[in-house]
Amino acid sequence: MLECAQILLFIFFSRLTRAGGFPYSWPMNSLAIELNDILSGTAAGRLLSETGRRLFFPRGIIAQSAEAGRRAGRFNATVGMSYENGRPMTLPSLMGLFPGFTAHEAVNYAPVGGDPQLRELWKAEMLVKNPGLSGLEFSLPLVTPGLTAGLSLTAELFVNPGDTFIIPDAYWDNYELIFREAKDANFVTFPFFDEEGHINCAGLKEAVMKNSRGGKAVIMLNFPNNPLGYSPSSFESTSLARCIAECADAGTDILVIIDDAYFGLFFDENVARQSFFASLANLHERVLAVKIDGATKEDFVWGFRIAFLTYASKGLSKEHYAALVTKTTAAIRVSFSSSSRIAQSALVKLMTNPSYPVEKEEKLAILKRRYLKVKEILSSRTAGAALRELPFNSGYFMSFLCEGISAEDLRKRLLDKGIGTIALQDRILRIAYQSIDEEGLADMYAALFASADELAGR
Numbered sequence: 001m002l003e004c005a006q007i008l009l010f011i012f013f014s015r016l017t018r019a020g021g022f023p024y025s026w027p028m029n030s031l032a033i034e035l036n037d038i039l040s041g042t043a044a045g046r047l048l049s050e051t052g053r054r055l056f057f058p059r060g061i062i063a064q065s066a067e068a069g070r071r072a073g074r075f076n077a078t079v080g081m082s083y084e085n086g087r088p089m090t091l092p093s094l095m096g097l098f099p100g101f102t103a104h105e106a107v108n109y110a111p112v113g114g115d116p117q118l119r120e121l122w123k124a125e126m127l128v129k130n131p132g133l134s135g136l137e138f139s140l141p142l143v144t145p146g147l148t149a150g151l152s153l154t155a156e157l158f159v160n161p162g163d164t165f166i167i168p169d170a171y172w173d174n175y176e177l178i179f180r181e182a183k184d185a186n187f188v189t190f191p192f193f194d195e196e197g198h199i200n201c202a203g204l205k206e207a208v209m210k211n212s213r214g215g216k217a218v219i220m221l222n223f224p225n226n227p228l229g230y231s232p233s234s235f236e237s238t239s240l241a242r243c244i245a246e247c248a249d250a251g252t253d254i255l256v257i258i259d260d261a262y263f264g265l266f267f268d269e270n271v272a273r274q275s276f277f278a279s280l281a282n283l284h285e286r287v288l289a290v291k292i293d294g295a296t297k298e299d300f301v302w303g304f305r306i307a308f309l310t311y312a313s314k315g316l317s318k319e320h321y322a323a324l325v326t327k328t329t330a331a332i333r334v335s336f337s338s339s340s341r342i343a344q345s346a347l348v349k350l351m352t353n354p355s356y357p358v359e360k361e362e363k364l365a366i367l368k369r370r371y372l373k374v375k376e377i378l379s380s381r382t383a384g385a386a387l388r389e390l391p392f393n394s395g396y397f398m399s400f401l402c403e404g405i406s407a408e409d410l411r412k413r414l415l416d417k418g419i420g421t422i423a424l425q426d427r428i429l430r431i432a433y434q435s436i437d438e439e440g441l442a443d444m445y446a447a448l449f450a451s452a453d454e455l456a457g458r
């Protein structure tokens with residue numbers, strides 16, 4: 001009878017533990033405690049989730065094989081890989097597909113945190129793209145298998161159930177799955193634009209002030225935005241940063257996640273050229289910024305699955321960053337283990353090729369022409385009055401607010417005409433115009449306006 005009661009109590013408490021409503025039953029590892037001690041007294045330390053606090057990088061197989069890599073000159077029997085004549089064993093037909101790659105570059109495991117050369121190259125590029133970061137301390141970017149993985153890792157490390165997650169009301173729908181459904185965050189939105197058509201800094205501030213629970217808030221910002229294709233001007237960046245600093249001054253620890261998936265696709269003169277991450281890197285001791293960016297869109301390699309995760313916060317030292325990076329490396333180890341080796345090797349070759357910046361400029365010029373073409377089509381249109389275009393200046397997308405017609409009905413009608421678009425909340429129609437060659441844009445928009453008129457009975 002007593003045993004039965006003990007078993008029931010055990011099941012009850014282990015359920016609570018898994019639901020996050022009760023501390024973990026397993027004592028915290030001393031390596032995790034060491035990392036937490038290093039981070040204690042910083043916003044980064046206070047912002048960690050329960051899981052984030054428990055993570056540490058074990059001195060197990062990975063650490064021992066790294067040590068053997070440096071010292072085991074005779075026989076290295078540490079890694080779960082097969083070798084032949086000192087090289088990873090490969091199938092010749094596969095290697096024939098990649099003539100410029102050694103077996104090591106093609107099929108070896110990459111380090112958990114990513115290829116060190118690629119990480120350094122990405123950091124150097126970040127400084128070129130964001131001169132405001134120069135002279136500031138920030139972490140060496142970690143490689144993640146795509147931006148999505150970087151977002152999930154951030155959620156794992158920093159979001160507890162019930163934590164407040166604040167986001168402007170136009171966002172990539174995957175954030176809902178990652179932060180609300182998977183992490184049970186308290187998902188709070190505010191209108192993206194204020195009444196003057198600027199990014200709604202006051203709305204952001206109000207949302208943080210009203211909702212930050214336990215002195216903690218997570219803010220998610222994505223520029224150029226999906227679905228709007230909007231990025232802040234320098235003025236808007238400065239105002240946003242000021243609002244976030246004011247929230248921090250009021251005593252809230254804030255994690256700001258910057259999703260820079262479409263970074264660099266800036267087409268309007270007024271758009272701030274630097275990432276908003278640069279405005280946050282030295283803003284306030286209570287603000288930790290995490291920049292999630294990647295080769296995915298910036299280098300036109302969507303299926304490579306290579307992105308980067310970088311931290312910055314005022315006052316953090318090299319030792320603090322090392323502790324944060326160790327915890328994040330542990331989060332990679334428990335989920336994806338490491339990112340694609342061949343994709344990382346290819347990016348190192350690409351980024352060290354003198355043609356790299358030239359080729360990128362050429363492609364960006366094509367995207368800019370498409371942007372200008374869409375602006376021209378919109379400024380001279382005489383149809384589609386039910387579609388109000390929302391401000392856009394960058395990225396892949398633009399969106400229409402559907403007035404008096406259903407976005408979903410319009411999407412279906414367009415599909416019947418062989419045109420694919422995305423309807424959001426039945427109010428917004430998102431057009432990924434950067435998927436269409438310039439010559440096709442006029443026809444596509446003409447069909448779009450005609451369909452909207454048909455639905456509106458005009």
Ligand SMILES: Cc1ncc(COP(=O)(O)O)c(C=O)c1O
Pocket residue numbers: 145146147148149172222226259261294296302305306307
């Ligand atoms: C805003 C935003 N973030 C992240 C991603 C996903 O990036 P990745 O394919 O590298 O996971 C997308 C893809 O559409 C996106 O629109």
